[in-house]
Amino acid sequence: xxxxxxxxxxxxxxxxxxxxxxxxxxxxxxxxxxxxxxxxxxxxxxxxxxxxxxxxxxxxxxxxxxxxxxxxxxxxxxxxxxxx
Amino acid sequence: xxxxxxxxxxxxxxxxxxxxxxxxxxxxxxxxxxxxxxxxxxxxxxxxxxxxxxxxxxxxxxxxxxxxxxxxxxxxxxxxxxxxxxxxxxxxxxxxxxxxxxxxxxxxxxxxxxxxxxxxxxxxxxxxxxxxxxxxxxxxxxxxxxxxxxxxxxxxxxxxxxxxxxxxxxxxxxxxxxxxxxxxxxxxxxxxxxxxxxxxxxxxxxxxxxx
Numbered sequence: 001x002x003x004x005x006x007x008x009x010x011x012x013x014x015x016x017x018x019x020x021x022x023x024x025x026x027x028x029x030x031x032x033x034x035x036x037x038x039x040x041x042x043x044x045x046x047x048x049x050x051x052x053x054x055x056x057x058x059x060x061x062x063x064x065x066x067x068x069x070x071x072x073x074x075x076x077x078x079x080x081x082x083x084x
Numbered sequence: 085x086x087x088x089x090x091x092x093x094x095x096x097x098x099x100x101x102x103x104x105x106x107x108x109x110x111x112x113x114x115x116x117x118x119x120x121x122x123x124x125x126x127x128x129x130x131x132x133x134x135x136x137x138x139x140x141x142x143x144x145x146x147x148x149x150x151x152x153x154x155x156x157x158x159x160x161x162x163x164x165x166x167x168x169x170x171x172x173x174x175x176x177x178x179x180x181x182x183x184x185x186x187x188x189x190x191x192x193x194x195x196x197x198x199x200x201x202x203x204x205x206x207x208x209x210x211x212x213x214x215x216x217x218x219x220x221x222x223x224x225x226x227x228x229x230x231x232x233x234x235x236x237x238x239x240x241x242x243x244x245x246x247x248x249x250x251x252x253x254x255x256x257x258x259x260x261x262x263x264x265x266x267x268x269x270x271x272x273x274x275x276x277x278x279x280x281x282x283x284x285x286x287x288x289x290x291x292x293x294x295x
Contacts, residue, residue, distance in 0.1 A: 003195075003198060004199055004200045005195045005200075006199060008274075009267075012267070012270055012271040012275075013267060015274075016245065016251070016267070017251075036201040036206035037201075037207075039206075039207035039208055039210075040207040042210070043207055043281075044274055044278070046210055047274065047277060047281075048246055050223075050224075050227060051227075051247060052246070053224075054227055054228075055124070055247055057220075057221070057224060058124075058224060058228070059120040060120075062119070062120045064115075064116060064119050064120075065129050065133075068115075068119065068129070068133050069111060069115045069116075071133070072111060072133065072136060072137045072140065073108055073111050075137060076107050076108075076111065076137065076140050076141060076144065077107070077108070079141055
C-alpha cells in the first residue's frame with residue numbers, strides 16, 4: 001500500500017502525463033480507501049481550471065505603467081534602420 | 085505545443101536591411117498583450133518592459149521570417165516566449181534549487197512521519213467555489229497570494245506547465261533540469277498551493293457558512 005505522500009506524487013504526475021498500468025493500479029487502490037487523497041485529486045483539477053480562468057481576468061488587471069509603450073516605441077525607432 | 089518550435093532568430097546583416105514592417109503600428113497593437121504575458125512570469129515592470137522591447141527589436145530584424153503563415157500576434161508571442169525561457173534559464177543559474185533541502189522542506193508538513201495526511205490539515209472538499217464576480221475576484225487574489233508564496237523558480241515552472249501546457253521534459257530541457265526534478269517541483273508547488281488555499285480561502289468560507 002502506498003503512502004498518501006506517494007499518492008500525491010502520482011496524482012501530480014497524472015496531471016502531466018499518462019500513468020503506466022502498475023502505477024494506475026497502486027493509485028486506484030489507494031484512492032478507493034482514502035478520502036483525503038480523493039479530495040486532493042479533485043483539487044488538482046480545480047486548481048488547473050482556476051489558473052486558466054484567472055489568467056484571463058488577471059492579465060486584464062495588470063496596470064501597464066504610463067509611458068511604457070511610448071518609451072519602447074521611441075527606443076525602437078532609434079534602433080531601426082531607416083526604410084528607404 | 086513544444087518550446088522547440090521557436091528557434092532562435094538569426095540576426096544576420098541581410099535581415100537588417102529594409103524592413104517593410106511598421107514597428108510603430110505593431111507596438112501600438114500588440115504591446116499591451118505582450119507586456120501582460122511577460123509580467124506573468126517576471127512580476128517586475130522593469131523586466132517586462134525590457135523583454136518586450138527586445139521582442140520587438142528581434143521582430144524588426146527578422147521581419148522576413150514572418151511569412152504571414154501565422155498572425156502577427158502568434159509570431160510575436162513565439163519570439164517573446166523564446167526570450168522569456170532564455171531569461172528564466174540564465175536567471176536559474178544564480179537561483180539554484182537544493183533538491184536535498186526540498187525533502188525536508190516545510191511544504192511537506194502536511195504529512196506525518198509515515199507519509200499520511202495529518203488529520204487536521206488533510207484535504208477537504210472545495211465545494212464552495214466563488215459564485216459571483218466580486219467573490220471570484222477575491223478568490224483570484226487569494227490564489228495570487230498563494231502563488232507569490234512559492235519560491236520563484238517553483239512558481240515559474242508551475243506556470244509554464246499550467247498556463248503554457250509545456251511537457252515536463254520540455255521544461256527540463258529548456259531550464260537545464262531533469263524531467264524528474266521538474267516533477268518534484270511541480271508536486272511541491274501543487275501541495276503548497278492546495279495547503280495555502282485550503283487554510284486561507286476555503287477554511288474562511290466554511291467558517292462563514294456555519295450558522
